Amino acid sequence: MSTVAGTAPVTPSTPVTPVTSSAPVTDPFDWLEQAAADRRRAGLVRTLRHRAPDQDLLDLAGNDYLGLVRHPRVTRAAADAALRWGGGSTGSRLVTGSTELHAELEAELADFCGAEAALVFSSGYTANLAALTALTDADTLIVSDALNHASLIDGCRLSRARVVRARHRDPESVRAALAARTERRALVVSDSVFSVDGDAAPLAELAAACREYGAALLTDDAHGLGVLGPGGTGALAAAGLAGRPDVLATVTLSKSLGSQGGAVVGPRRVIEHLVQAARTFIFDTGLAPASVGAALGALRLLRAEPQRAERAGRVARTLSARLAAAGLPVSSPQAAVVSVRVDAPEDALAWAAACRDKGLAVGCFRPPSVPDRWSRLRLTARADLTEEQIDFAVEVITRTAPGR
Structure with a gap:
C-alpha cells in the first residue's frame, strides 16, 4: 500500500474491470493519433x-x-581514454565493464565529496533507481519531496516500500511522516537543488529529522555538485553533512563535470551493498571510457580551479x-x-x-x-x-x- 500526503491510501489489489469488445483489435496503436492530437491542443508537443x-x-x-x-583538458581526457580503452566498456561493471579508469574516478569523486566511497553508473537516472530500489524493501518507508525529479519518483515507484509525498521543502511534513511510520526502516529523499526553479532543499533540517527518527537521508545532488559547497564539493558539504554514516548522495557527471554518467557517493558499506544488489548496476553496461575520462579530467580541473x-x-x-x-x-x-x-x-x-x-x-x-x-x-x-x-x-x- 502506498500513501500520498493528503490523500487516502491506494490499494494495488483493487479489482480492475476487464475491457470487453465484440470485435478484435486490428490496430493496437490506433490510440496514438488521439494522444498526439490531445498534446497539440494543449500546446505540449515536444520536439527533438x-x-x-x-x-x-x-x-x-x-x-x-x-x-x-568543451574545455581542451576535458575533451583531451575523453579522447585519450577512448584511444586507450576503446569506444565502449564492453559489458556490465561486474563482467568486463570496469576499468582502472572507473576506479580512479570513483576514488577521486569520493574524496572530493568527502565520502568514504563512490560507485559510477551509466547515468544519474540509473544511480537514483539503484539507490532507491536496493536500499529499501516492503518494511521501509520512503518520504519523498513533492517536487522531486522524475528519476527519484520512478525509483520510489519501483521500490517495494510505502511512499509518503512530503510537502515541498518542509521538514515538519517529513517529521510527521516519520513519526507516524510503522515500518522498521525509513529513507528520506530529496533533490538538493530543484531543477525547475533552482531552490535548494533544507538539508541540515532534513538530516536532523532523520537522526531524530532513525532514518537515512538520500539527496540527488545533480544540480549542486560543482556549484554548492567549498570549491563545488556539493550540497552535503555545504550543509556540513559530508561523510556522515547516515547520509548519501547521487550525482551526475553530465552537468558540472561536462561528461555523461552518474554516481552514488556515501558510506562504504552502502556502496558495497549496491554492487551486490542494485539491478541498474549489475545488469547495465558500464559507462563508456571516454565519458569516464572526461569526468575525471573535469573533476581534476575543478579541483585546480x-x-x-x-x-x-x-x-x-x-x-x-x-x-x-x-x-x-x-x-x-x-x-x-x-x-x-x-x-x-x-x-x-x-x-x-x-x-x-x-x-x-x-x-x-x-x-x-x-x-x-x-x-x-x-x-x-x-x-x-x-x-x-x-x-x-x-x-x-x-x-x-x-x-x-
Missing part, C-alpha cells in the same frame, strides 16, 4: 532539436554549469536580479538554475522561439514536466559567461517577453 557542432547560439539551455564540456563554482552562482544571481529589475517574474536562485514564469505553455514556446531567433538558446518547461500550472523559461548560469554575454542574454529575454 538536433544541434550542429558549431551552432551560432549562446547556450543558456544546457547544464554545462562550469563551462567544461575551485573559483569556477563561486562564479556560476554569481552569474545566476546577476541574471535573476537584472531580470527582476526588468519586471519579469524570476526565481531567486540558490545554485545555477534561474527560471522565469510564463502564464501559458503556448507563450513559453513562443518566447523560447523568439529568443532562439535572436541567437539565445533557453530551456522551456511546461506541464506536465512541471507540477503546477506555470510554464517557465529555464536559464543555465554558466561560470564561463562573459559580462557581454550576460548583457546580451538579459536584453534578448526582456525584449522578447510576451506582451512587450
Whole structure:
C-alpha cells in the first residue's frame, strides 16, 4: 500500500474491470493519433532539436554549469581514454565493464565529496533507481519531496516500500511522516537543488529529522555538485553533512563535470551493498571510457580551479536580479538554475522561439514536466559567461517577453 500526503491510501489489489469488445483489435496503436492530437491542443508537443557542432547560439539551455564540456583538458581526457580503452566498456561493471579508469574516478569523486566511497553508473537516472530500489524493501518507508525529479519518483515507484509525498521543502511534513511510520526502516529523499526553479532543499533540517527518527537521508545532488559547497564539493558539504554514516548522495557527471554518467557517493558499506544488489548496476553496461575520462579530467580541473563554482552562482544571481529589475517574474536562485514564469505553455514556446531567433538558446518547461500550472523559461548560469554575454542574454529575454 502506498500513501500520498493528503490523500487516502491506494490499494494495488483493487479489482480492475476487464475491457470487453465484440470485435478484435486490428490496430493496437490506433490510440496514438488521439494522444498526439490531445498534446497539440494543449500546446505540449515536444520536439527533438538536433544541434550542429558549431551552432551560432549562446547556450543558456544546457547544464554545462562550469563551462567544461568543451574545455581542451576535458575533451583531451575523453579522447585519450577512448584511444586507450576503446569506444565502449564492453559489458556490465561486474563482467568486463570496469576499468582502472572507473576506479580512479570513483576514488577521486569520493574524496572530493568527502565520502568514504563512490560507485559510477551509466547515468544519474540509473544511480537514483539503484539507490532507491536496493536500499529499501516492503518494511521501509520512503518520504519523498513533492517536487522531486522524475528519476527519484520512478525509483520510489519501483521500490517495494510505502511512499509518503512530503510537502515541498518542509521538514515538519517529513517529521510527521516519520513519526507516524510503522515500518522498521525509513529513507528520506530529496533533490538538493530543484531543477525547475533552482531552490535548494533544507538539508541540515532534513538530516536532523532523520537522526531524530532513525532514518537515512538520500539527496540527488545533480544540480549542486560543482556549484554548492567549498570549491563545488556539493550540497552535503555545504550543509556540513559530508561523510556522515547516515547520509548519501547521487550525482551526475553530465552537468558540472561536462561528461555523461552518474554516481552514488556515501558510506562504504552502502556502496558495497549496491554492487551486490542494485539491478541498474549489475545488469547495465558500464559507462563508456571516454565519458569516464572526461569526468575525471573535469573533476581534476575543478579541483585546480575551485573559483569556477563561486562564479556560476554569481552569474545566476546577476541574471535573476537584472531580470527582476526588468519586471519579469524570476526565481531567486540558490545554485545555477534561474527560471522565469510564463502564464501559458503556448507563450513559453513562443518566447523560447523568439529568443532562439535572436541567437539565445533557453530551456522551456511546461506541464506536465512541471507540477503546477506555470510554464517557465529555464536559464543555465554558466561560470564561463562573459559580462557581454550576460548583457546580451538579459536584453534578448526582456525584449522578447510576451506582451512587450
